[in-house]
Amino acid sequence: MISKQDKKFLEKLIKKFDLNKKEDERNYPLLEKGFTNSDIMRGIEVLLSRKITMSNLTKKFEFEFAKFVGSKYALMVNSGSSANLLASFALINPKKKNHLKTGQSFIIPTTCWSTSLWPLVQCGLKPKFIDININTFCLDEKLLANKEFKDSKAIMNIHILGNSPDIKKISQFAKKNNMFLIEDTCEALGSKFKSKYLGTYGDFGTFSFYYSHQITSGEGGMVVCKTKEDYEILHTLRAHGWDRGLKTNIKKNNFNFINSGFNLRPLDLTASIGLSQLKRLKNMMKIRKQNRDIIINRIKSSYKWKNQFSFFEPNEGLKPSWFGLPIIINPEYKKYKDKFMRYLNSKGIETRPILSGNFLNQPSAKLYNFHLNKEKYRISQDIEDRGFFIGLPTLAISKTTMLFLVENLLNIENC
Numbered sequence: 001m002i003s004k005q006d007k008k009f010l011e012k013l014i015k016k017f018d019l020n021k022k023e024d025e026r027n028y029p030l031l032e033k034g035f036t037n038s039d040i041m042r043g044i045e046v047l048l049s050r051k052i053t054m055s056n057l058t059k060k061f062e063f064e065f066a067k068f069v070g071s072k073y074a075l076m077v078n079s080g081s082s083a084n085l086l087a088s089f090a091l092i093n094p095k096k097k098n099h100l101k102t103g104q105s106f107i108i109p110t111t112c113w114s115t116s117l118w119p120l121v122q123c124g125l126k127p128k129f130i131d132i133n134i135n136t137f138c139l140d141e142k143l144l145a146n147k148e149f150k151d152s153k154a155i156m157n158i159h160i161l162g163n164s165p166d167i168k169k170i171s172q173f174a175k176k177n178n179m180f181l182i183e184d185t186c187e188a189l190g191s192k193f194k195s196k197y198l199g200t201y202g203d204f205g206t207f208s209f210y211y212s213h214q215i216t217s218g219e220g221g222m223v224v225c226k227t228k229e230d231y232e233i234l235h236t237l238r239a240h241g242w243d244r245g246l247k248t249n250i251k252k253n254n255f256n257f258i259n260s261g262f263n264l265r266p267l268d269l270t271a272s273i274g275l276s277q278l279k280r281l282k283n284m285m286k287i288r289k290q291n292r293d294i295i296i297n298r299i300k301s302s303y304k305w306k307n308q309f310s311f312f313e314p315n316e317g318l319k320p321s322w323f324g325l326p327i328i329i330n331p332e333y334k335k336y337k338d339k340f341m342r343y344l345n346s347k348g349i350e351t352r353p354i355l356s357g358n359f360l361n362q363p364s365a366k367l368y369n370f371h372l373n374k375e376k377y378r379i380s381q382d383i384e385d386r387g388f389f390i391g392l393p394t395l396a397i398s399k400t401t402m403l404f405l406v407e408n409l410l411n412i413e414n415c
Contacts, residue, residue, distance in 0.1 A: 080208025
């Protein structure tokens with residue numbers, strides 16, 4: 001434990017660094033100060049203990065996370081991408097009943113992130129792309145009934161920027177058709193659909209704690225699942241394929257390798273920060289929602305407002321935990337987009353595409369000979385052509401920052 005005297009010294013030191021790095025109110029990053037003094041103190045405590053590798057704090061974070069989202073099991077890893085990797089490789093693992101076989105196909109929306117797609121491809125599975133819904137930017141569940149998907153064995157659903165499709169219908173569809181369901185919830189921690197948190201409808205739910213996400217530990221991720229069988233597979237795959245830490249390791253042999261594996265372990269250092277932030281998640285969700293409403297209302301009430309943009313709303317039945325503020329440039333202003341993005345970034349307003357846009361336009365999609373028919377995925381293409389997103393602060397936005405942001409956003413014609 002840190003003494004009161006040492007704690008005061010460290011808090012002064014943190015404050016000194018904060019003063020040296022005062023935020024510019026005429027600047028708009030994806031996330032402002034991602035860590036509070038309390039978060040940093042938790043990290044310092046772990047460093048001073050000299051026990052920074054995965055141990056009891058990781059287990060505590062896993063327990064609290066599972067309790068928060070309402071899942072029976074949770075396993076922490078070193079990133080959200082690693083969470084997707086573990087969930088994917090669990091689907092093909094010979095220890096899993098009815099595991100998938102090489103060459104079988106999975107469904108994934110064309111608007112996706114690289115490491116939502118590639119782990120399943122790396123497992124030897126074949127992607128079947130599906131277009132998104134114009135209102136949610138997520139997989140369009142109405143298209144699942146198309147004949148081309150009837151032989152698929154898994155669905156990789158992605159909850160984009162805190163929003164969700166009708167995940168209950170997708171879950172029911174998957175069960176009816178004997179498909180596995182992974183929910184990539186890396187951008188939607190805290191969002192609830194109907195009565196359940198996103199990530200808990202599927203066989204696996206994956207989460208990310210990267211810097212600008214709903215909570216951050218710098219890096220880090222989590223996988224949740226429902227069954228002991230799946231948890232033990234994930235646990236074994238996470239660290240070398242051994243059964244160290246499992247109750248099934250009766251002989252307490254720490255070098256008993258029962259499966260294939262990776263090394264995707266997190267640190268107690270990152271777990272301590274993640275645990276600290278989890279306690280504030282609901283409050284940060286509330287502030288992000290307030291900031292979102294303030295920005296949109298201010299844009300629409302400006303004398304410069306001419307319907308330059310549209311903003312997506314939460315799907316019916318969703319209580320969102322917003323990650324960012326996606327903005328769709330309306331068609332008559334589409335010609336300004338490239339210049340507009342350069343202008344905003346030059347002003348210190350960080351922008352990002354909606355995930356990676358239509359992934360079929362990426363060079364790696366061509367490398368792997370994926371279907372490149374843009375017309376078939378016209379909504380994904382339209383969102384790429386007209387969409388981008390900006391961050392939502394977890395602290396109340398100042399009037400100066402808000403006016404700076406709105407003024408520059410509404411300058412699209414004159415940039």
